Amino acid sequence: MLRLLKIDLTKLANYRAFNVLIGLYAVLIVSIPISVIEFLKWLKVKGAEFEGFDPMKIPVLHFTDIWQNTTYVYTFLRFFLAIVIILSVSNEFSYKTIRQNIIDGLSRVDFIKSKLATILLLSFGSAALVFFTCLITGLIYTPNLDYGDIFVGSEFVFAYFLDLFAFLIFTFFLTVLFKRSALTVFMLLLYRPIELTIIGLLPDNWDFIGDYFPMQALTRLIEIPFPRYWFQEIQDYIAFDAVAVVLVYIVLFVAAIHYKLKNSDL
Amino acid sequence: METVLSIKNLTKRYGRLTAVNNLSLEVQKGNVFGILGPNGSGKTTTLGILLDVIRRTSGEFYWFGQEPTKEMRKRIGAILETPIFYPYLSATKNLEIVAQIKGVSKDNIDPALKKVELFDRKDDNFKTYSLGMKQRLSIASALICDPEVMILDEPTNGLDPQGIAEIRELIKSIAKDGKTIILASHLLDEVQKVCSHFCVLKKGTLLYSGLVDDIDKGIINVEVGAASGNLEEVLKAYPNAAKITEENGKFVVELKEGGAAELNKYLFENSIEASHLLTLKKSLEKQFLELLAESDNAA
Ligand SMILES: Nc1ncnc2c1ncn2[C@@H]1O[C@H](COP(=O)(O)OP(=O)(O)OP(=O)(O)O)[C@@H](O)[C@H]1O
Ligand SMILES: [Mg+2]
Secondary structure (H helix, E strand, O other), X not given: OHHHHHHHHHHHHOOHHHHHHHHHHHHHHHHHHHXXXXXXXXXXXXXXXXXXXXXXXXXXXOOOXXXXXXXXXXXXXXXXXXXXXXXXXXXXXXXXXXXXXXXXXXXXXXXXXXXXXXXXXXXXXXXXXXXXXXXXXXHHHOOOOOHHHOXXXXXXXXXXXXXXXXXXXXXXXXXXXXXXXXXXXXXXXXXXXXXXXXXXXXXXXXXXXXXXXXHHHHHOOOOOOHHHHHOOOOOOOOOHHHHHHHHHHHHHHHHHHHHHXXXXXX | OOEEEEEEEEEEEEOOEEEEEEEEEEEEOOOEXXXXXXXXXXXXXXXXXXXXXXXXXXXXXXXXXXXXXXXXXHOEEEEOOOOOOOOOOEHHHXXXXXXXXXXXXXXXXXXXXXXXXXXXXXXXXXXXXXXXXXXXXXXXXXXOOOXXXXXXXXXXXXXXXXXXXXXXXXXXXXXXXXXXXXXXXXXXHHHHHHOOEEEEEEOOEEEEEEXXXXXXXXXXXXXEEEOOOXXXXXXXXXXXXXXXXXXXXXXXXXXXXXXXXXXXXXXXXXXXXXXXXXXXXXOHHHHHHHHXXXXXXXX
């Protein structure tokens, strides 16, 4: 598996679009909390009209809220990594290098494994970056830090990892299906609105089925946390059934990729 | 003799089109095996099936007597049709990927690049290469694992005459090491020069399979030219002549018996001094065209 990962990374390491996208993604992860803090500071400076209220006291980036808040926002950045996967896989088809890889001695399963290894590495690396960004931001900005609180809610980093991993595998599947990068990006963007429309059209007593659609299940991993600041009830835990549904979809997508590649001429 | 490849009743259909039709073949160790056939006769499709990139409809094939696996492909150096590499990577990086896939040392990369004279350009991106350089790189990549079998589909496509001659020498030197080579080509002259065996496909069907050396066995043709005016009459009177045809002012005599020496003696006895006397080798090209024409007539 490590050998297969190395092969795929050799393909990507000198690919400019890959480096640019990954770089941009990492910069955004790190800079979003900094920007938010700077924005709050700016509000404070301009803060005469807040009548003594200190915006820095809004606990968005304090332990324990920070974990869910940031991971929720970060899930929107997954499109950067999705583009990486689309390019990485569609190139293999458009350059026909998948064909040469097989000729040279990779099996079709090896090929899939090598891409999955990269997806796993990207998801894991990204989750690690998110974890440390949150940890450091929280340590710097949380007032009256209670050390017992630091890791409360950090399970959302796991949810973030799972979200990214499943989404990238879904992207891999779409690319194997459509092969061309532009078409795949288009389909990826189109998919979620279609899913939402179908969910909206479900009759009332069938409503629960909506939760079992793949992208819907993903969004249920990290629910939107911000309404808590205007005193609404939010889901501040990871729904177990959402995790189960996502895991099932991961297996299904990988099986579909395997089925598609196993039977096709390259 | 050890059988490297055996194909049994291999068939590939694309919808209603049968690209490979019930093909059976054997290639022995050390053979240089030429696969000939007009465009679309199924050469690339057959090789693609043997390399697992194209799914067969039915039939079997065995490498080294065993069911095909990826491990076998690692022992094969192969190029199919056009050179395929990552355009944004250098030659060295591209070959690194091949070496990693085949599980061979990266130390093999530089010698392979030197062999095809690309060493100077090894750090340039593949997309900046000329067609001939791309072709050479794919040959380098086929050589990288010190393969037991080489599969070459149109390996001289796009090469300059010097390059073609080099590839010919390369193929010969590899064959001398006892390696097996399977070569699909339209350059019949080349095939005749390097191959020991050949087969002819047409519309996916095997028309012929045999030794290259057998081509000019049997019938002997001698080309004769002379200043004398009655050459044609004298030749017609020659009892060993089976057929006489005129070509560019010279006569080609198909002999039933004997060779050029006997013919020359006969001419001399009839007071004709031949200014030109040449035993013609039957070319693979001629044989090839005849086989195709025969099959057309049969159809
Ligand atoms: N993907 C495909 N879909 C449909 N038909 C195909 C496909 N690939 C090949 N064919 C058909 O299969 C037949 C054999 O093609 P193949 O490429 O094997 O010929 P070839 O002998 O290599 O020809 P050439 O000398 O031109 O390289 C052709 O009629 C071709 O049109
Ligand atoms: Mg071909």
